[in-house]
Amino acid sequence: MRFALLLIALLCGSIQAADSMRLTNGEWPPYLGEHLPHHGVASRIVAEAFALQGVEVRWEFHPWARSLKMAEKGERDGSAVWLHSSERERLFHISDPVVESGYYLFHRKAHEFDWASVEDLRGLRIAGTRGYDYGEAFQRAEADGELQVVRLNSDEQGLRQLLAGRIDVFPLDKVVGFDMLHRHFSPAERARLSFHPLPLRSDNLHLLLSREIPGNAELIERFNRGLAQLRESGKVAQYLLEIQQPLSLGH
Known part of the structure; x- marks a missing residue:
């Protein structure tokens, strides 16, 4: 009985861990920023796509090099948002495009x-x-x-x-x-x-999830499903339009 209760507790803990993740971030307004509404439009898209899959995102803001290194080592679950490269593909699970730069x-x-x-x-x-x-x-x-x-x-x-x-x-x-x-x-x-x-x-920017953390392969698939849902709802286009409307130099 005691063993069964322990097993249930461990399983619940694993589920809880999978439903909450820590992602690193940096300063790049209006896409990303600790003090921006929703931490920036790219952060908002990432968080809401995960939320549609029942996953809560907790953001941490660090200098960019540190943010990437922490995710690479598996000290954090991942980092947003980055260019795709063959080297990063070796170290991370790379999401579908979040935003275009x-x-x-x-x-x-x-x-x-x-x-x-x-x-x-x-x-x-x-x-x-x-x-x-x-x-x-x-x-x-x-x-x-x-x-x-x-x-x-x-x-x-x-x-x-x-x-x-x-x-x-x-x-x-x-x-x-x-x-x-x-x-x-x-x-x-x-x-x-x-x-x-x-x-x-002109490039797409992606969410990176560390290959050092078990379960991240499944989480990147869940994220991609949530991202597709968010796009289909029209919200991604709406959020991107909101940050561009007041920004014009007359070109």
Whole structure:
């Protein structure tokens, strides 16, 4: 009898553990952020997709490198949201796409330019944010010295250098850029900037669940089912529209 009660307690504990998970996160408004409503739109999509499958998400916010490492080691269940790569596929179960990120080249309206390939960017004064990957062609041209790229500490610093005329172009996720401009820059400053309509890179971002944790293969399938339900309900499109409506530079 005592053994049976112990077994039931262990089983209940396992079920409870599976129905609540700890995910790491970072600061990337309006997609992700500790103090944003719903912790950002990407966090909201992840949490609500899991909720449709009866799983509660508890978020933890850390610097990005630490967030990824904690999930990789299995110290946390997973992390949101990240690009897909072969290396990450080896370490994580990778979800269906949560949101799409499009990087565009921001510039001053007084400094119009056109481009069709990375080679067309030669001779321009370019900045990028440290640790950011702007796509294979851009990264290779930067590494080979074909593009002169100054790496800065933050996206905001890049926009300020752009406004100051110290650089000619700055690659930035369009939605993130609009949000940052509206939160940290004046209307007069915003009016001086635009972006080229050709994306530098466009990628899907995913939830990662650690392969170190038993049961995560099944949980990523549950998440994908919940995500599909959320999309079919129209809520994903609604949430993404809500963060984009007030963000425009007139392009």
